[in-house]
Amino acid sequence: MELDITLAREFYRQMLLIRRFEEKCVELYSNQKIRGFLHLYIGEEAIATGVMQALGADDSVLSTYREHGHALARGIPAKRIMAEMYGKVEGCSRGRGGSMHLFDAETRFYGGSAIVGGGLPLAIGMALADKMMKRDRVTVAFFGDGAVAEGAFHESMNLAALWQLPVLFVCENNRYAMGTALELTESETNLANKAAAYKIVSRQVDGMDVVAVAEAAEEAIAEVRAAKRPLFLECLTYRFRAHSMFDAELYREKTEVAEWKQKDPLAVLKMRAETAGLWAQLNADELEEEVSAIVDEAVAFAENGTLESLSDLEKFVYSEEAAQ
Numbered sequence: 001m002e003l004d005i006t007l008a009r010e011f012y013r014q015m016l017l018i019r020r021f022e023e024k025c026v027e028l029y030s031n032q033k034i035r036g037f038l039h040l041y042i043g044e045e046a047i048a049t050g051v052m053q054a055l056g057a058d059d060s061v062l063s064t065y066r067e068h069g070h071a072l073a074r075g076i077p078a079k080r081i082m083a084e085m086y087g088k089v090e091g092c093s094r095g096r097g098g099s100m101h102l103f104d105a106e107t108r109f110y111g112g113s114a115i116v117g118g119g120l121p122l123a124i125g126m127a128l129a130d131k132m133m134k135r136d137r138v139t140v141a142f143f144g145d146g147a148v149a150e151g152a153f154h155e156s157m158n159l160a161a162l163w164q165l166p167v168l169f170v171c172e173n174n175r176y177a178m179g180t181a182l183e184l185t186e187s188e189t190n191l192a193n194k195a196a197a198y199k200i201v202s203r204q205v206d207g208m209d210v211v212a213v214a215e216a217a218e219e220a221i222a223e224v225r226a227a228k229r230p231l232f233l234e235c236l237t238y239r240f241r242a243h244s245m246f247d248a249e250l251y252r253e254k255t256e257v258a259e260w261k262q263k264d265p266l267a268v269l270k271m272r273a274e275t276a277g278l279w280a281q282l283n284a285d286e287l288e289e290e291v292s293a294i295v296d297e298a299v300a301f302a303e304n305g306t307l308e309s310l311s312d313l314e315k316f317v318y319s320e321e322a323a324q
């Protein structure tokens, strides 16, 4: 992939938006504007950015509870995501889902999920439907390293291979499942090997380098679409922040976090742009301003949004038809 100025700017802008959006979320959470759980993607931005640019509008996406980055990169407007965080009806899930349950049928973003590995069986169902209906779609399922310990992971791998389903599995291996290091729960820590055991073509990529992820994702999605079979992409990454807002991080050394911060995806892209002689032209200051305006607008939109009225609280529990 040739890193030209258009691509470099777009990647940088996208990752910066995710970073600044989430930094604002931390502030709002501390001020109790956002309630419930909040899991930050900071450090992992290269994955959502790199994978999403390789998808077409008709492809489907399933995500996890750490999904703000996926949702933004897929194109859900920041203000609809922020309103969702605030629990306002203008939110992408009508304020009923919050941070962990972003959903937007228009961009075919079929949800964050609070259940570890919960998106995997859904991806299988969606891809099976596409196969049966002879639609030329790819389904992408994002999940963490913790999900490979779930039965749902193994059932999904098995069925995807057996039925030759067009799914790209994107494993975001950030080395920890909450407070548990991968090597304490898995005898095989090369997760691509686990998928390979199900006869699924699998690869590993540097998840801190957006260009590497974008290249791997483009190739992978083209293969899934052409060969109509699954593919597994393990992205080696790290989360810079705590698991969620309640986590004293007693399970890892500060030095380890500092070491990974040397590979900050924004810094890696900056280095690449400098090498290609594109950095000055990229105009990072202008992008900071642009992104800051988007985040401010999102907060204002959420602040001015409407809370669901009490009389509507039971709405959508049953379909309108069934409720009659």
Ligand SMILES: Cc1ncc(C[n+]2csc(CCOP(=O)(O)OP(=O)(O)O)c2C)c(N)n1
Binding pocket: 066, 114, 115, 116, 117, 143, 144, 145, 146, 147, 174, 176, 177, 178, 243
């Ligand atoms: C089925 C299920 N089991 C346990 C939990 C509790 N839990 C929430 S997050 C988490 C760790 C998951 O880690 P990983 O999949 O690596 O994702 P990451 O948080 O690192 O992005 C666990 C065990 C849950 N939400 N769902």
